[in-house]
Amino acid sequence: LALASHPDVKMVKPDPSEPLPKAKGTAHVKLGITMPLIKDVPKERVQVTTEMTVKDVEVNDLAPGIDLSNGDFTITLSPDKVDIAGPAKINGQPAKISWSKPREGGKSTAQFSATVDDKSRERMGIDLSDYLNGPVGVDATMTKDQAGRTVFDVKADLSNATMRLATLSWKRSATDGTNATFKLVNSDQGRSVQDFKLDGPGLHLKGAIELTTQGKLKLVNMSEIKLDEDNVFSIRAIPGDGTTDLQIAGTNLDARPYIKTIISPPPKTGEGGGRASQNQDFTLRAHFDKVVANRGEIIKNVTANLRARGGKIAEANIQGTFVNDQLITATLVPLPKGREMRVKSTDAGSAMRAANFYSKIAGGSLDFYALVGNEEGSPLRNGILTIQDFDVRNEATLAELDKRGKPTKNGPRSESVSFNILHLPFSADEGFIRFKDGTVRGPTMCATADGVIRKSDNALDVAGTVVPACGLSRAFNNVPIIGDILSGGNYNEGIFGVTYAMSGTLADPQIRMNPMSALAPGILRRLFDFNPKAPTVDPNTGKSAN
Numbered sequence: 001l002a003l004a005s006h007p008d009v010k011m012v013k014p015d016p017s018e019p020l021p022k023a024k025g026t027a028h029v030k031l032g033i034t035m036p037l038i039k040d041v042p043k044e045r046v047q048v049t050t051e052m053t054v055k056d057v058e059v060n061d062l063a064p065g066i067d068l069s070n071g072d073f074t075i076t077l078s079p080d081k082v083d084i085a086g087p088a089k090i091n092g093q094p095a096k097i098s099w100s101k102p103r104e105g106g107k108s109t110a111q112f113s114a115t116v117d118d119k120s121r122e123r124m125g126i127d128l129s130d131y132l133n134g135p136v137g138v139d140a141t142m143t144k145d146q147a148g149r150t151v152f153d154v155k156a157d158l159s160n161a162t163m164r165l166a167t168l169s170w171k172r173s174a175t176d177g178t179n180a181t182f183k184l185v186n187s188d189q190g191r192s193v194q195d196f197k198l199d200g201p202g203l204h205l206k207g208a209i210e211l212t213t214q215g216k217l218k219l220v221n222m223s224e225i226k227l228d229e230d231n232v233f234s235i236r237a238i239p240g241d242g243t244t245d246l247q248i249a250g251t252n253l254d255a256r257p258y259i260k261t262i263i264s265p266p267p268k269t270g271e272g273g274g275r276a277s278q279n280q281d282f283t284l285r286a287h288f289d290k291v292v293a294n295r296g297e298i299i300k301n302v303t304a305n306l307r308a309r310g311g312k313i314a315e316a317n318i319q320g321t322f323v324n325d326q327l328i329t330a331t332l333v334p335l336p337k338g339r340e341m342r343v344k345s346t347d348a349g350s351a352m353r354a355a356n357f358y359s360k361i362a363g364g365s366l367d368f369y370a371l372v373g374n375e376e377g378s379p380l381r382n383g384i385l386t387i388q389d390f391d392v393r394n395e396a397t398l399a400e401l402d403k404r405g406k407p408t409k410n411g412p413r414s415e416s417v418s419f420n421i422l423h424l425p426f427s428a429d430e431g432f433i434r435f436k437d438g439t440v441r442g443p444t445m446c447a448t449a450d451g452v453i454r455k456s457d458n459a460l461d462v463a464g465t466v467v468p469a470c471g472l473s474r475a476f477n478n479v480p481i482i483g484d485i486l487s488g489g490n491y492n493e494g495i496f497g498v499t500y501a502m503s504g505t506l507a508d509p510q511i512r513m514n515p516m517s518a519l520a521p522g523i524l525r526r527l528f529d530f531n532p533k534a535p536t537v538d539p540n541t542g543k544s545a546n
Contacts (some may be wrong), residue, residue, distance in 0.1 A: 025057035025071065050077045055086065062110075065125075068089055081104070091120045094369045110142040126184075126191070134161035134174060136316035145185075152184040158200070168248075169257040170227055175200055190218060202228050230254035230292045248286040253302075255291045259355060284308050291320060298323050312378060314339065322350045332372070341380075343368040348387045362416070364390025370426075380428040387422040406533075419444050431455060438464070453506070460509065462502040 057071030073086035095114030137157035178200030207222035233250020302320035326347035348364035370383035419442035451462030
């Protein structure tokens with residue numbers, strides 16, 4: 001370029017607004033001039049030909065955050081423009097480079113094609129490690145706009161990259177046919193991603209992103225997000241001093257991953273390379289027309305205000321209504337050594353199904369309370385689940401307990417059993433849910449339960465007492481001395497109690513009962529109890545081995 005712009009050659013006009021880069025390398029130039037040997041040769045009769053190659057080219061700061069090395073280029077000087085093309089490395093990544101500049105005025109244009117990995121993006125000042133991991137094929141055209149800003153028109157192939165939004169518990173594995181287009185604009189105030197569009201099988205995003213001069217996120221404004229049919233919304237994120245402010249609104253949200261995370265927080269594995277994805281601090285304000293929960297439950301008109309610290313929800317206030325217009329609310333309140341969780345609903349059956357706890361309760365009111373620890377796994381302590389005035393429908397296990405526990409002269413039970421109250425004290429850690437002194441009482445049947453459920457496979461070990469016809473069975477409970485002898489001093493048991501044990505899994509429970517316990521007075525019935533313990537599973541059958 002220096003040779004071509006030499007005053008005696010005058011092939012290219014030097015442009016003060018575009019200083020020549022400080023390049024290193026080896027050039028081989030063959031310059032040919034053809035003209036008639038006459039005095040005052042007319043310019044139009046002078047023909048200049050060139051052959052030029054450059055090897056081992058290195059250019060630092062070719063563009064902001066971009067270094068070029070190992071360049072091997074062919075340079076062509078035509079009557080209209082200067083073209084440079086060939087292979088090189090951009091920030092260490094193999095690439096194909098082309099550069100073109102008109103001879104008379106006009107701005108230069110650069111194009112490059114490369115596969116850009118995580119480290120290369122960081123060197124370019126585009127740190128997306130919390131949201132994107134893996135190689136991305138990039139085709140980019142670099143120009144300068146009228147304000148002198150460097151502009152990249154980018155086409156990106158994300159078929160081999162993993163994407164995630166940790167705060168939304170969303171992750172997408174590498175998927176063929178996932179592509180993005182956008183403009184990356186560099187200025188003194190930072191970088192911005194404009195006209196961003198990302199599309200792939202079942203995926204669509206549209207919006208804009210602003211970054212600082214160091215490449216950190218300053219604003220994410222996605223006006224259209226469709227992660228799948230159950231997740232359609234918009235999001236605005238403003239990262240602050242260690243905390244991101246999130247505003248989300250939309251028509252649909254699939255809440256099942258978040259419910260699972262709250263009940264069984266995943267262990268920290270460092271998967272995916274995101275340095276802060278599992279420890280992000282954020283505040284969230286959200287509204288959704290429809291939220292999909294477990295077992296087909298739909299919650300309408302959901303509003304949520306959350307505050308997270310270190311990847312854990314520190315404070316929350318969520319409310320909505322089921323399709324039958326029954327209310328559900330959930331709150332999480334910070335305490336000095338943990339958090340206080342409470343869930344209330346005027347439809348206990350829908351709430352239990354939404355949380356994926358149990359599917360066969362109908363109606364009732366629910367009050368769930370627990371202290372959530374700050375330790376790994378967010379253990380639950382002092383938990384109490386109370387459900388009042390509900391039915392249990394089509395429960396084979398309950399029918400089996402009832403069949404074995406009641407006197408044979410009683411008629412068959414209907415498919416629905418009514419209960420006045422369920423009271424279940426519990427605790428939970430990373431591996432198990434433990435409950436003791438659980439009771440359920442109804443007009444025709446009562447029961448007690450102590451036990452353990454393993455979270456990983458829902459293996460269970462539960463023991464207790466079934467009391468058929470418990471209204472009659474508890475008739476003597478209030479009689480001094482005699483009532484204590486007959487009931488064992490337990491108001492929830494009675495004269496005709498039968499001890500039972502339940503093993504297997506929640507999906508396939510196995511029941512054992514001790515018929516001898518029905519003959520023993522309550523004070524002696526504990527001698528016939530089964531003793532629950534943490535379940536073990538036979539590796540060959542997959543069933544509980546206890």
